[in-house]
Amino acid sequence: MSYTITLHPSGHTYPCSADTPILKAGLDTGLFMPYSCRSGVCRTCRGRVVSGEVDYGGVHPNYLSDEDKAEGLALLCCAKPLGDLVVEVNELDPQDAIKSKFMPCRVLKMEPVSDDVMIVTLGLPMNEPTLFRAGQYLDILRPDGTRRSYSIANVPSNDGVRQVELHIRRMPGGKFTEHVFTAMKLREIHRIEMPLGSFFLREDSDAPIVMLASGTGFAPIKSLLEQTLQRGTRRPITVYWGGRTRADLYMASLAESWAATHDHITFIPVLSNATDACAWTGRTGFVHQAVMEDFPDMSGVQVYACGAPIMVESARHDFTTACRLPEDAFFADAFLSEADRNGLPQA
Structure with missing residues (x-):
């Protein structure tokens, strides 16, 4: 079953199946909606359901309370439609969006800067310089199907970059970070998706x-x-x-x-x-x-x-x-x- 999502105030519409989060369907359509963690925690993707009903997706009450729901609020990275919807959301200009892509990368450098922080430099494919916006992040795709998200610490270039810098903190018991600190080797190959997220500088303001x-x-x-x-x-x-x-x-x-x-x-x-x-x-x-x-x-x-x-x-x-x-x-x-x-x- 597919439903129609209408975004307010833009009037943009797109289809969304009953088993797809509202945010994902919108991004897949080419719209640019605010998001970050995609896990129902950061609240960056919060929108207001003006009409229709949603499945809230089991979001923890700490991040979406009963009072929030009563006001029509939903976290769009988790919420799924139960019918046609009108959703109020602060859309971003699609021209600010850079479509994410999957690619291989290679570990070029590992620099421990404290007991529990490692700066890791990844080399990207040389034949296809990669674009991103300052503040965005990437996902490292693990062989078991899980992802690990890390913000990109270096500056983007209009011509694309061939390396990215990550600051990785060691998490006790964390499978990937334990690998980084105990077993990662130079020239090791990983697969990533980038760029992701809507955390970037809004340059249409002169506010401090x-x-x-x-x-x-x-x-x-x-x-x-x-x-x-x-x-x-x-x-x-x-x-x-x-x-x-x-x-x-x-x-x-x-x-x-x-x-x-x-x-x-x-x-x-x-x-x-x-x-x-x-x-x-x-x-x-x-x-x-x-x-x-x-x-x-x-x-x-x-x-x-x-x-x-x-x-x-x-x-x-x-x-x-x-x-x-x-x-x-x-x-x-x-x-x-x-x-x-x-x-x-x-x-």
Whole structure:
């Protein structure tokens, strides 16, 4: 059974079968709808069902409450149609979309930058330079059919790139990250899909920018910021990077160099569990709360947040409710481990 999905306010329509998520069917049709995790956690793809009914797809109440459902909200990466639908969603310009593709890649470099973070450089096919937008991510396709998602940390090129840089954190018990840290070899071949996601800089605004990262959420922030430097963007940018200890800020010297050489960039590192060994004299506590201290009124800024789901969701909630940030000025990419996706420890 196939139903018709009508997007509001654009009026775009497309078919969607009863067993296909609304988001996937729209993307497959060539429309560009906001999305990130595709797992019902990050809420980037949230839309409002104006008419019709959906199967919500078993989304956890933490990410879609009964109150949300009563207001007509649904996470379109999980929701499936039970009939014809009209859905209100903030569509993106299809010209901003780059169709993802599958390709082989080869491990070119592995650089441990802390006890639990490895920077991995992948070589892409030489005969077909690959396009992506700063902030987007790729999926590594595993032989068992599972995927692992990692943001791309280097800057894209209008002519395409032949390498991508990934920042991979070791997850205890994580099958792929254990492989990265214990068995991965140079020239090893993997299969990937890229580019994915709608986390990229909205350049139709001149509002000041707050970039917010936790842990390896720094990877897409690095790509975004370095692209602004490449393009000569002069919008004020404040970068907040949170970690538990100093070692978690594995590229702090790079971020410090941005601030030292560009007067429109400010870098504020924040530690939540600084030890004596850190010899830390900087900001402490939760990184999103440091943002709130510095920006009590966020009505005139844009926020780009990336990292652990709890940080992203706390920032989204607190910034919009306590600091007057418009909901459509918050852009995010939540980093989900398989434990986050499954709600269970990784095997």
